[in-house]
Amino acid sequence: MNILKYPDKRLKILAKPIKLINYKIRTLIFKMLNTMYAHNGIGLAATQINKHIRIFVMDISKNSNQPLIIINPKYIYVSTTYKKVKEGCLSIPNYFEYIYRSINIIIKAIDINGNKFIINASGLLSQCIQHEIDHLNGKLLIDNLSNKQKG
Numbered sequence: 001m002n003i004l005k006y007p008d009k010r011l012k013i014l015a016k017p018i019k020l021i022n023y024k025i026r027t028l029i030f031k032m033l034n035t036m037y038a039h040n041g042i043g044l045a046a047t048q049i050n051k052h053i054r055i056f057v058m059d060i061s062k063n064s065n066q067p068l069i070i071i072n073p074k075y076i077y078v079s080t081t082y083k084k085v086k087e088g089c090l091s092i093p094n095y096f097e098y099i100y101r102s103i104n105i106i107i108k109a110i111d112i113n114g115n116k117f118i119i120n121a122s123g124l125l126s127q128c129i130q131h132e133i134d135h136l137n138g139k140l141l142i143d144n145l146s147n148k149q150k151g
């Protein structure tokens with residue numbers, strides 16, 4: 001699948017929640033995983049493949065064999081302590097930026113079978129989830145300049 005690249009305006013579209021996880025959505029999720037792995041990415045939001053629905057996939061494991069599928073994520077908690085981290089994005093090739101991310105977050109979401117779950121994340125997991133939720137909200141790390149000025 002083709003990944004939208006900055007400054008494509010479609011990357012700014014706010015993604016809508018998913019009401020029903022049907023065959024079409026499951027197929028899309030598997031295509032997203034394949035696309036993410038093919039580009040050696042650790043996360044991909046539906047927004048990046050021009051589907052404006054609230055799904056992202058991730059895999060931060062060393063061997064790229066622990067896919068995480070997150071649908072309709074919602075923040076339950078966002079820490080107000082930040083860490084400066086270096087970040088890249090498949091939609092902005094060869095660009096890296098230092099930005100501030102909340103150290104700890106808790107989100108609720110549903111999985112591919114529609115089951116609710118909660119993730120309490122810190123470190124790289126927390127950073128990636130924030131990056132992908134930003135995509136669903138039409139935000140790119142290149143837009144986070146005010147964030148950068150915080151520290």
Ligand SMILES: [Zn+2]
Nearest residue numbers: 088089090091
């Ligand atoms: Zn990205």
